[in-house]
Amino acid sequence: MNMKRVIIIGTMIVTMSFAGTAWGQSAISPIPTAKWSIVDLDTREGSSDELLSALNQPSEEHLYQELYNGKSLRTITEENNGDLDKVIAIQVKQLREQLDKRLASGSIRSEQHAAQHAELEALVTQSANTAYNLT
Structure with missing residues (x-):
């Protein structure tokens, strides 16, 4: 697989995983705004805790720092006695939900959905x- 593609996909997965947790608290705005991101910022409260729990991480900031320092999710999980299979399952589930939403909204075609869905677990x-x- 092309290294550039691996880096792009990896960055996309990490970003999608943490985007909902970073901006999870919605602000009250008197002006309605259009959703422009492929990431749904109104995620469930438990989704970030579920991932942090599987990784055995105390906080999002700590996890972000570990990733920034060049550790893989596997390394982080092994160092903290986490559950890598659960981490992968959580990320696959979240990305499948996002793919389904994109298909339902019409932003991708069913062929694209099927192709991306088929290779999702391997990519994650x-x-x-x-x-x-990254340093």
């Missing part, structure tokens, strides 16, 4: 096993 697994050195 590969991303979880890959360390990205």
